[in-house]
Amino acid sequence: MGMNTDVGGGTATREAPASLSRKDFVSDQEVRWCPGCGDYAILAQVQRVMPTLGIPRENIVFISGIGCSSRFPYYMNTYGFHSIHGRAATLATGLKCARPELSVWVVTGDGDGLSIGGNHLIHALRRNVDLKILLFNNRIYGLTKGQYSPTSEFGKKTKSTPLGSIDYPINPVQVALAAEATFVARSFDRDLNHLAHIVERAAAHKGSAFVEIYQNCNIFNDHAFEHFTEKDVRDDRTVYLEHGKPLVFGRGGDKGIRLRGLHPEVVALGDGGSTEELLVHDERARDASLAYLLSHLDYPEYPIPLGVFRAIQRPTLETMMQTQVDQAVQKGGPRDLDALLRGRETWTVDA
Amino acid sequence: MTTDIRSGAVAGKPREALDAVTIRFAGDSGDGMQLTGTQFTSTSAVVGNDIATLPDFPAEIRAPAGSLPGVSGFQLHFSSRDIRTPGDEPDVLVAMNPAALKVNIGDLLEGGMVIVDTDAFTKGNLAKAGYDHNPLDSGELSRYRVFPVNLTTLNANALAETTLSKKERDRCRNLFALGLLYWLFDRPMEKTVRWIQDKFGKRPEVADANLRALRAGFNYADTVELFTTHYTVDRARLEPGTYRSITGNEATALGFIAAAHRAGKTLFYGSYPITPASDILHELSMHKEFGVKTFQAEDEIAAMGSAIGAAFGGAIALTGTSGPGLALKSEAIGLAVMTELPVVIVDVQRGGPSTGLPTKTEQADLLQAFFGRNGECPVPVVAPATPADCFSMALEAVRIATTYMTPVLYLSDGYLANGTEPWRFPTTESLPDLRVEHWTRAEGFMPYLRDQRTLARPWALPGTPGLEHRIGGLEKADITGNVCYDPDNHHHMVSLRAEKVARVAESLPPLEVFGPPTGRVLVVGWGGTHGAITSAVERLREEGLSVSSVHLRYLNPFQKELGEVLGGFDKVLVPEINLGQLRFLLRARYLVDALGYNRVRGKPLKIHELAGHIRSLV
Numbered sequence: 003m004g005m006n007t008d009v010g011g012g013t014a015t016r017e018a019p020a021s022l023s024r025k026d027f028v029s030d031q032e033v034r035w036c037p038g039c040g041d042y043a044i045l046a047q048v049q050r051v052m053p054t055l056g057i058p059r060e061n062i063v064f065i066s067g068i069g070c071s072s073r074f075p076y077y078m079n080t081y082g083f084h085s086i087h088g089r090a091a092t093l094a095t096g097l098k099c100a101r102p103e104l105s106v107w108v109v110t111g112d113g114d115g116l117s118i119g120g121n122h123l124i125h126a127l128r129r130n131v132d133l134k135i136l137l138f139n140n141r142i143y144g145l146t147k148g149q150y151s152p153t154s155e156f157g158k159k160t161k162s163t164p165l166g167s168i169d170y171p172i173n174p175v176q177v178a179l180a181a182e183a184t185f186v187a188r189s190f191d192r193d194l195n196h197l198a199h200i201v202e203r204a205a206a207h208k209g210s211a212f213v214e215i216y217q218n219c220n221i222f223n224d225h226a227f228e229h230f231t232e233k234d235v236r237d238d239r240t241v242y243l244e245h246g247k248p249l250v251f252g253r254g255g256d257k258g259i260r261l262r263g264l265h266p267e268v269v270a271l272g273d274g275g276s277t278e279e280l281l282v283h284d285e286r287a288r289d290a291s292l293a294y295l296l297s298h299l300d301y302p303e304y305p306i307p308l309g310v311f312r313a314i315q316r317p318t319l320e321t322m323m324q325t326q327v328d329q330a331v332q333k334g335g336p337r338d339l340d341a342l343l344r345g346r347e348t349w350t351v352d353a
Numbered sequence: 354m355t356t357d358i359r360s361g362a363v364a365g366k367p368r369e370a371l372d373a374v375t376i377r378f379a380g381d382s383g384d385g386m387q388l389t390g391t392q393f394t395s396t397s398a399v400v401g402n403d404i405a406t407l408p409d410f411p412a413e414i415r416a417p418a419g420s421l422p423g424v425s426g427f428q429l430h431f432s433s434r435d436i437r438t439p440g441d442e443p444d445v446l447v448a449m450n451p452a453a454l455k456v457n458i459g460d461l462l463e464g465g466m467v468i469v470d471t472d473a474f475t476k477g478n479l480a481k482a483g484y485d486h487n488p489l490d491s492g493e494l495s496r497y498r499v500f501p502v503n504l505t506t507l508n509a510n511a512l513a514e515t516t517l518s519k520k521e522r523d524r525c526r527n528l529f530a531l532g533l534l535y536w537l538f539d540r541p542m543e544k545t546v547r548w549i550q551d552k553f554g555k556r557p558e559v560a561d562a563n564l565r566a567l568r569a570g571f572n573y574a575d576t577v578e579l580f581t582t583h584y585t586v587d588r589a590r591l592e593p594g595t596y597r598s599i600t601g602n603e604a605t606a607l608g609f610i611a612a613a614h615r616a617g618k619t620l621f622y623g624s625y626p627i628t629p630a631s632d633i634l635h636e637l638s639m640h641k642e643f644g645v646k647t648f649q650a651e652d653e654i655a656a657m658g659s660a661i662g663a664a665f666g667g668a669i670a671l672t673g674t675s676g677p678g679l680a681l682k683s684e685a686i687g688l689a690v691m692t693e694l695p696v697v698i699v700d701v702q703r704g705g706p707s708t709g710l711p712t713k714t715e716q717a718d719l720l721q722a723f724f725g726r727n728g729e730c731p732v733p734v735v736a737p738a739t740p741a742d743c744f745s746m747a748l749e750a751v752r753i754a755t756t757y758m759t760p761v762l763y764l765s766d767g768y769l770a771n772g773t774e775p776w777r778f779p780t781t782e783s784l785p786d787l788r789v790e791h792w793t794r795a796e797g798f799m800p801y802l803r804d805q806r807t808l809a810r811p812w813a814l815p816g817t818p819g820l821e822h823r824i825g826g827l828e829k830a831d832i833t834g835n836v837c838y839d840p841d842n843h844h845h846m847v848s849l850r851a852e853k854v855a856r857v858a859e860s861l862p863p864l865e866v867f868g869p870p871t872g873r874v875l876v877v878g879w880g881g882t883h884g885a886i887t888s889a890v891e892r893l894r895e896e897g898l899s900v901s902s903v904h905l906r907y908l909n910p911f912q913k914e915l916g917e918v919l920g921g922f923d924k925v926l927v928p929e930i931n932l933g934q935l936r937f938l939l940r941a942r943y944l945v946d947a948l949g950y951n952r953v954r955g956k957p958l959k960i961h962e963l964a965g966h967i968r969s970l971v
């Protein structure tokens with residue numbers, strides 16, 4: 003298959019692609035999300051990042067389930083598969099196993115990926131199939147017009163919960179960490195550079211990459227994230243995780259997070275205050291405990307963490323599967339179908 | 354030559370030739386009856402008999418020892434003639450305990466032999482089997498020829514010098530019984546000796562004990578006065594050629610490996626463990642040297658999804674399951690229909706509904722295969738007729754899937770899956786060429802263009818420059834494949850998908866009638882009932898009755914000749930292990946007043962019962 007430069011699973015075949023641009027990734031299909039939907043921003047960032055990855059366009063495949071977000075593949079001028087509700091990860095796994103050289107992306111939502119398809123998400127992550135999974139979390143069912151989702155807040159009033167939801171929500175990052183995903187990150191639809199950066203990081207990761215993207219559904223769940231994404235409050239209510247750096251946030255970096263026992267606490271840094279006793283982020287820790295602890299930080303008690311929670315290396319499913327095949331071929335010599343059909347024991351009936 | 358074991362046992366005649374014998378080995382699940390039966394089977398195959406087997410084991414892995422639900426059986430029919438079924442009624446029953454006797458004695462031919470381990474007929478075991486007395490002493494077995502053997506004691510004595518524990522020694526009882534049967538039916542022991550050496554190579558003391566048990570059983574039968582005769586069953590006069598024995602699940606696995614090999618492609622098998630299909634997964638996972646990739650998915654839906662993904666990537670994509678799993682896969686099968694991708698779905702049918710009878714056979718998923726999906730969702734359906742035919746139909750399933758770009762349902766059943774028969778295996782070069790041409794030209798490419806003959810759309814693979822395209826479960830516009838809600842387009846596409854499947858008939862071999870093409874009664878069957886139906890029809894024709902049969906290996910679409918064949922007979926009878934599913938389809942399709950013969954007992958049809966029923970119709 004020519005040279006094999008592993009870029010997060012998308013293998014560059016032949017020569018590096020001749021300078022692709024954003025436009026090369028825009029399909030001829032009219033985009034049909036509601037005007038103002040956060041999905042537009044995500045699409046734009048993904049289209050911006052794609053040409054920078056060095057992967058030939060024909061080696062990229064986007065696979066989705068069902069829901070607003072799952073229309074995504076139609077708008078990408080790559081190979082695409084709009085599958086059925088919740089099952090995108092299963093198709094992606096089969097495809098990646100059959101064709102390890104492809105760069106396979108999964109686009110899913112909070113209902114698609116965590117409700118009907120929760121099982122598949124967990125298993126794709128634990129197997130470390132080299133898939134890039136983008137989960138658009140808008141905390142609502144959009145396509146079916148406004149029922150609460152597994153990430154909707156407790157008590158939320160929706161069409162199907164007129165008296166308020168009595169389900170406790172699930173935290174996507176925690177699910178991914180519990181499944182021992184090797185790459186777990188979070189971004190949102192309103193910081194375009196951060197989003198592009200996280201998509202790039204996911205693409206560069208070899209193994210299952212899980213990215214939760216907070217996405218505003220301005221029709222059924224408008225303002226769901228505004229309390230921390232609005233520019234004027236963002237610095238105080240979010241914390242950007244950076245590997246090897248202390249957890250500092252707030253306007254002008256005036257706050258930090260330190261650990262007291264197992265309890266994180268917010269401390270004021272004051273004038274040029276020391277960051278020495280602050281918690282230092284380590285996305286490469288083998289053990290996911292720190293990442294899990296960070297995943298619990300939530301507004302209003304804490305700032306909401308954004309960025310890469312975890313990024314570790316571990317052999318991927320499709321590579322190990324291929325290795326077993328290659329080794330069997332090496333050991334067994336040339337494939338002798340006749341010998342296989344003959345089996346161990348035969349007898350002859352004479353004419 | 355005698356043809357009946359009942360006339361045997363003449364003193365002073367050491368060897369007597371029989372045409373055919375049916376033995377049933379029965380014991381506790383832990384007694385190794387499946388193994389004993391399998392060994393007897395391969396030995397009989399190697400000496401040249403025709404064989405057919407019926408393993409019959411409980412769904413519980415280890416039901417309480419000695420209990421009725423814990424009884425495991427293995428029936429073997431071996432013959433010097435051409436046989437097609439594991440036999441209606443055993444001539445010989447080997448019962449390792451009272452429960453095994455109780456469960457199986459009713460099936461034994463009157464006058465048949467019963468070999469029992471008297472040591473196992475303890476008070477406790479009798480009670481567990483629900484006996485308040487010992488049937489060996491009560492005279493209730495007087496219709497049979499009972500051979501009591503204190504097998505456990507004899508076996509333990511034979512192994513007295515070994516270092517094994519008592520429990521381990523007792524575990525060799527089945528080999529003692531096998532040795533005894535080898536003497537009784539004049540079989541060589543070499544094959545089993547080799548097998549033991551192979552299997553227990555790492556534990557020489559266990560290998561030694563098993564060999565001792567086997568020989569002790571043989572010698573015991575040879576020296577004591579218990580059996581006055583032993584029997585021979587000559588080589589069968591099968592078609593000349595080289596044979597091996599094979600089960601349906603093995604043949605299925607080999608068939609798909611061969612198909613992928615002939616297509617020059619990777620075989621991808623995504624599956625979730627389920628009885629009685631799991632052996633296909635086990636078998637395929639052993640053959641990675643053929644580029645086979647097996648994936649044990651998290652559930653049935655994921656297994657189907659992974660196969661669709663692999664098909665999109667250009668692999669020979671396969672998933673396997675049984676009825677409950679097929680139900681779970683339905684929605685995803687619809688996706689494969691909509692996206693027109695070649696995936697083969699193997700359903701090894703078992704007793705239903707729901708969990709049903711997991712280890713028993715049935716044919717009740719036919720209508721599910723036809724109709725068990727939302728929307729107008731046609732899928733070609735094929736069904737092997739015998740264990741070895743599983744191989745040929747696997748190749749056919751792949752041919753249809755890749756030629757017509759469609760999912761294909763392959764209906765095996767528990768009886769075929771676990772049954773064994775001799776197989777005159779083919780050579781690689783005699784197999785069909787299944788190479789596929791993928792679309793590669795960017796110019797003029799549309800994802801839903803149609804081949805004029807087959808109506809297949811192009812199989813364009815990711816990785817091909819210039820063919821980037823999107824497919825999915827939403828309705829497609831003809832040719833462009835774009836999402837399309839237009840009413841007339843939908844009607845057109847629904848019709849087109851149906852027509853595409855109908856056109857598969859153009860590629861099918863002509864339907865063969867067993868017997869004259871016209872007459873009084875036509876018996877129509879499908880799947881694993883082939884042996885019973887053909888044997889019954891053959892028997893009736895020998896009686897001079899006007900009966901023919903056809904056995905359908907292609908169920909959707911039917912072969913083109915079927916309508917005409919049905920019209921050539923006064924009566925049409927459809928025997929099935931369901932309540933009349935093929936009959937329903939034939940009546941709907943051909944307006945024929947087909948009659949049913951339906952026995953849904955989790956067991957194969959019996960030749961003599963079926964023959965009796967057909968006779969009553971003529």
Ligand code: SF4
Nearest residue numbers: 036039070144219220
């Ligand atoms: S319903 Fe909400 S999520 Fe869906 S497209 Fe409209 S705004 Fe976006």
